[in-house]
Amino acid sequence: MFEMFKLNPRVRTVYVDLKISDIINLDFRKLIYIDGCYWKLNKISDYMPNKNQSTKVELIEWVEVGVLPAV
16 A cells, blocks of 8 residues: 555545445445546545535545565
8 A cells, every 4th residue: 555655646535425324334445436446535524414415535546556565
């Protein structure tokens, strides 16, 4: 993952209508497929379950750099 960050991946901020069940089942390890690219969830901001509004979500582009042995 550190090798991927060295390549300077793109960061995308999107607004998503998240429900309580989405937050309960949230997994930061899962990749999200949007517009032909895979993205990794980085941050969720301004989540207010009592209001019916979109939540700010920050995604980082997932770049496959190959497999490196652990040292």
